[in-house]
Amino acid sequence: MRVETWRSWLDERLGTEAIREFLRRKEVPIHRHTIWYYFGGMTLFLFVVQVVTGALLLLYYRPSAEAAFESVQFIMTEVEFGWLIRSIHSWSANLMIATLFIHMFSAYFMKAYRPPRELTWVSGTLLLVLALAFGFSGYLLPWNKLAFFATKVGTDIAGDVPLIGPFLLRFLRGGEEVTGATLTRFFGFHVAILPGVTTIVLTLHLILVQKHGMSIPPSLEGARVRTMKFFPNFLLRDLIGWVLAIGALAALAAPFPWGLGEKADPFAPAPAGIKPEWYFLFLFQTLRLLPARVGIFEGEVVGVTLFLLGALFWMLVPFLDQPASRGWRSRFFTGLGVFIVLYIAVMTIWGYLA
Amino acid sequence: MSPWSEQRRKLLNILLGTSVGATLVAILYPILKFMIPPEVIEATQTSVVAGRVNELPPNSGKIFKFGNKPGLLVRTPTGEYKAFSAVCTHLDCIVQYRPDLRLIWCACHNGQYNLSGKNIAGPPPRPLEEYAVNIRGEEIVVSKM
Structure with missing residues (x-):
């Protein structure tokens, strides 16, 4: 059959012509x-x-307290390229969180959340939460000492959430303590529940981006902005970004293979220098600086409550930044963004050095 | 297009094509190698203690572990000990001793072996592998022949 015949056969069944037409028209602003x-x-x-x-x-x-560590060890030492695959998984996770933060703050400062893109922003913040949950649950899976204690501390902090804390702690740990039951649970979260939810939210996010197109920052609105075709011009440039990402991954994963550490022992004292992954460090450092009691409340409870309120605020920014939604300058939200970036940077470095 | 720029385009296409190809190979080769399971080296066992002397009455059988494979120890109605691989030669099921039939029987597809391990009925194509049985004091030692 000729290509044309195939094309029309597929189009009749899948409506591919509409997609091709969409790609022909889609443009990306250049500025x-x-x-x-x-x-x-x-x-x-x-x-x-x-x-x-x-x-x-x-x-x-193998997701069990008896076999998890050994199976990761097996991957790293026996399976061909196993060390590389695992190292890429760990490095790529960290790079992904980094690019996600860059993507989020650039969208924030360019005020890309203005109408009609509020839900794109909200779905993006949900994806951030999901990415952090992926990071937290995946960290435990090798069942090594550091991960074991980081999970103990992390789930303990979740226990400080007002009202639902004790329930949340039991839900996350699958019991009162971090045990093999926690590992099974985190494995289920990591490979089934989170991927499922992420697929839905990510699809929504991408559909919204396609529907509304790229946002132009307010400072350039009204000016004549040149555009390029999304396909193939922008996509090919995107491809260069991906090649760079592969390069960065190879440059990190091969010379710096991710370590495995020692097997977790629930009855051994915590090793010195327990730290969470870098993207949780600013939260961790803030909690460490809080006094044991703030007024009549426990310091940790106050900290966790403030962070939850902060996260809610961040998610609802498109609805709170009224000046920006009316097309005015909103210096307050820009300043707030700068403050948050600086706060995260300072706390992360401090936490790292402490 | 001038012939010169046409040639240049050709060269660029070759360079781009080979580097894309090389990148794909560099990604796919490790993935394929990763998916092939590494061989697990196991110490090959040649003999094992399958049971104790007064454990089995005549006309009975038991499964024992021979390395990572199951074996079948049978005490015949006449009181003799026999040992075989318990893996059916038909489709890898695990066989059992049937005191009522006085035969070795595979439940999966009704395969039957006599007490010398020979396939006598049903689908099994070959006899069961037979092991040597020696009594050492109280222990029944089974070894590969």
Whole structure:
């Protein structure tokens, strides 16, 4: 059959002509901030790397307190390229969180959340929460000492959430303590529940991005902005971003293979220098600085409550930043963004050095 | 297009094509190698203690572990000890001793072996592998022949 015949056969059944027409028309604005548009695609690419390497690791990983550590050890020492696949999974996870943060703050400062893109922002913040949950649950899976205690501390903090804390703690741990039951649970979260939910939210996020197109920052609105075709011009540039991401991954994963540490022992004292992953460090450091009691409340409870309120505020920014939604300048929200970036940076470095 | 730029385009296409190809190979090769399970080296066992002397009455049988494979120890109605691989030669099921039939029987597809391990009925194509049985004091030692 000729290509044309195939094309019309598929089009009649799938409506591919509508997609091709959409791609022909889709354009991306060119201006001095265009570079920031690439970080969303890069995050998506790294997510795909996570899916592929994660599926590969599942071929050998065993989710139980007795076998998890040994199975990861087996992957690292016996399976061909096992050390590389696992190292890429770990590095790509960290790079993905980094590009996600860059993508989020660039969208924030370019005020891309203005109408009609409020729900794109909200779905994006949900994806951030999901990515952090992926990171937290995946960290425990090798069942090593550091991960064991980081999970103890992390789930203990979840226990400080007002009202539902004790329930949340039991729900996360699958009991009162961090045990093999916790590992089974985190494995289920990591490879089934979170991927399922993420697929839905990510699809929504991407559909919204396609529906509304790229947002132009307010400072350039009204000015004549040049555009380029999404396909193939922007997509090929995106591809360069992905090649760079692969390069960064190879440059990190091969010379710095991710370590495994020692097997977790629930009856051994915590080793010195327990720290969470870097993207939780600013939260961890803040909690450490709080006094044991603030007024009549426990310091940790106050901290956790403030963070939850902060997260809710962040999620609802499009509805709170009224000036921006009316097309005015909103210095307060820009200033707030700068403050948050500085706060996270300072607390992360402090936490790292402490 | 001038012939010169046409040639240049050709060269660029070759360079781009080979580097895309090389990248794909560099990604797919580790993935394929990763998916092939590494060989687990196991110490090959040649003999094992399958049971104790007064454990089995005549006309009975038991499964024992021979390395990572199951074996079948049978005490015949005449009181003799026999040992076989318990893996059916048909489709890898685990066989059992049937005191009522006085035969070795596979439940999966009704395969039957006599007490010398020979396939006598049903689908099994070959006899069961037979092991040597020696009594050492109280222990029944089974070893590969």
